[in-house]
Amino acid sequence: MRTRSLVAGVGVAAVLGGLAALAGFVVPGLSATFVFVTIVGIVAGVQGLRYALGRRNVDYRSTDTGDPELRYRVPTPGDDVDRRLVGAGGWRRTGASNLRTRIREVAIESLVLHDNCSPEAAEEHVEAGTWTDDPVAARYLGADVPLSWVTRLSLVVRGESSTPARVSRTVAAVEAIHDGDDSVTERRRERGRDSAADTVGEGRP
Amino acid sequence: MRDIETNRWTGIEGAALIAGAAGVVLQQPSLLLVAGVGVAYTAYAWLSDAPDPRLDVERTLSETTPDTEEEVRVTVTVTNAGTTLTDLRLIDGVPPALEVTDGSARLGTALRPGKSATFSYSVEAVRGEHVWEPLRAVVRSPSAEREHSETVASTEETTLRCAPSLEATSDLPLRGLTTQYTGRVATDVAGDGLEFYSTREYRRGDPLNRIDWNRRARTGEMATLEFREERAATVVLVVDARRESYVAGEAGGQNAVERSVDAATRAFSSLLDSGDRVGVTALSPRECWLAPATGADHRTRARELFAANPALAPTPSDEPYYPIVALRRLRRRLPSDAQVLFFSPLADDLAVTAARRLDAYGHLVTVVSPDPTTGDTTGHRLARVERRNRLARLRRAGLRVVDWGERPLATELARAGRRWSR
Structure with missing residues (x-):
């Protein structure tokens, strides 16, 4: 504050001195020699350049008036999930694990309500990945289902290895529990039994 | 009231100084003249100030008590009671639940002292009591370097009041809990x-x-x-109007609470017509209670409640809500022989808890659930699955649930009635 008033005082004195010289008074130490005027000009130029360059970091400002003519916007259920998927790019750890828990619970509840599983059996299905035909969805909810390198590579190439894409596939798998006419887990179990029988059959000489 | 600098003239003093410096160093008098122009502009930007507007606002509506979906013309006249305003922008405070359908609720103009400017626009009426917010006036200095913004209330408060018509819907299938009076259950x-x-x-x-x-x-x-x-039955219509229930499938469309109240008005009419005693309440931080009764007076009171009760407003309240306390209070108020028609989008688990708890206390609950979910994004699809699970959970617990999608409520009720009578 003190330096500012000091600089302002010097400035006012310089302006008054200049005006006095203009009016014909003799001001000590001030003579309009070429060198002096040039130095003053250069100082003014540098200062001017500083001001002009300061403009680069400045944006126009105006009052934000909002949109009173539109209706009050209410959210759609699920907007929070979309925001999280888009905003964090799917990489923030805590958000991702919360979402995973939420989808896991929805999957278990869907199996209980629509597939006539007991809660324990539903949890086992999710744990083992036998609740869906989609290995990506099964793996997303924590099951240790094998996924071949070729499939993984093709997922990466097609850009479907990101968290949002995996979440989307998992949600689609949960929707399939609701939409399917027959039980998903039963069907898979039967198929598993058949394929096991086939393997045994092939293994015989 | 707020003053801001628009930064439109930032750097003009730099331009003046550079021109002056170049004129001195190169000894060019014409450049010094250019610097003089720059100094004049700098002074213009710095010294002119945004005036403090003194405005009189008058707002008239073509109809203050319209029917729903009726177009209402709003005319705003602004008179300048102060100094000359060279740059005046007006933005009218349209109530949040109304949407402008024709014309613009904004005006940009210059106003001399004593002169008036008028603009008009149309809004579509929706149920509820809608109060206009103050008009916002933004004034700029002639150079537009300074901006001043303030709100101006109209001389009289403008209110649009739109009461529902209480049309009846097809007969509501009620459950077996009844009173001792003759009716149709x-x-x-x-x-x-x-x-x-x-x-x-x-x-x-x-x-x-x-x-x-x-x-x-x-x-x-x-x-x-x-x-x-x-x-006859005693029925209490409970509208879930918590903040969480203000959801909609499409932006700007009817939200779930509006649809719930719409369904409740229809249910109210048809139940009253068939001789049942009907009451209305809401799960909301704001007070809303109409004890079950019958008769023409009761119908008028209900119409008033559906039109103007803040708990059933088309926009949510910011007040805190304590669901457990509110539920306990509701339970104390409910007559022991009352059935409950619960209108809720079931957007969260608390709605399910509320319905099941009321049912557990012996008030047979029927849930009418407007569907606010869509299937366009992953998140929306997940929310849809979650809601379907909630519906299934309620049905498992023995409650009747009407899932009200895009079709008219009467159609959904008829379908549900067939399912239940099987």
Whole structure:
């Protein structure tokens, strides 16, 4: 504050001195020699350049008036999930694990309500990945289902290895529990039994 | 009231100084003249100030109590009671629940002292009481370097009040909890009625027309016919108007609470017409309670409540809500023989808890659930699955649930009625 008033005082004195010289008074130490005027000009130029360059970091400002003519916007259920998927790019750890828990619970509840599983059996299905035909969805909810390198590579190439894409596939798998006419887990179990029988059959000489 | 610098002239002093410096160093008088122009502009930007506007605002509506979906023309006249305003922008405070359908609620103009400017626009009326917010006036200095913004209330408060018409819907399938009064809900009680229920041994004094004469002719025994008694029910319509229930499938469309209240008004009418006692309440931080009753006065009171009660407003309240306390209070208020029609989008688990708890206390609950979910993004699809699970959970618990999608409510009710009577 003190330096500012000091600089302002010097400035006012310089302006008054200049005006006095203009009016014909003799001001000590001030003579309009070429060198002096040039130095003053250069100082003014540098200062001017500083001001002009300061403009680069400045944006126009105006009052934000909002949109009173539109209706009050209410959210759609699920907007929070979309925001999280888009905003964090799917990489923030805590958000991702919360979402995973939420989808896991929805999957278990869907199996209980629509597939006539007991809660324990539903949890086992999710744990083992036998609740869906989609290995990506099964793996997303924590099951240790094998996924071949070729499939993984093709997922990466097609850009479907990101968290949002995996979440989307998992949600689609949960929707399939609701939409399917027959039980998903039963069907898979039967198929598993058949394929096991086939393997045994092939293994015989 | 707020003053800001628009930064439109930032750097003009730099331009003046550079021109001056170049003129001095290169000894060019014409450049010094350019610097003089720059100094003049700098002074213009710095010294002119945004005036403090003194405005009189008058707002008139073509209709203050319209029907729903009716177009209402709003005319705003602004008079300048202060100094000259060279740059005046006006933005009218349209209530949040209304949408401008024609014209613009904004005006940009210059106003000399004593002069007026008028602009008008149309809004579509929706149910509720809508109060206009103050008009916002933004004034700029002539150079537009400074901007001043403030709100100006109109001389009289502008209110649009739109009451629902209380149209009845098709008959609501009610559950078996009834009062002692005659009505239309078929009960499992033998007595007077239309539908045959049972026969019993003749007792002295039974009316002649109730005696089973066929049986008398066949066996010689006297027996009396009994019919299923039809009684009136006490129904309380509970609208879930918590903040979480203000959701909609499409931006700007009717939200779930508006649809719930719409369904509740129809249900109210049709129940009252069939002689049931109907009450209205809401799960909301704001107070809303209309005790069950019948009659024309009650209908008028309900219409008033649906139109103006803040708990049923089309926009949510910011007040805190304590669901457990509110539920306990609701339970104390409910008459013991009251059924509950619960209108909720079931957007969270608390709605399910509320419905199940009321049902557990013996108030047979029927849930009418407007569907706010869509299937366009992953998150929306997940929310849809979650809501379907909630519906399934309620149905498992023995509650009746009407999932109200895009089709008219009457259609959904008819379908649900068929399912329940099976």
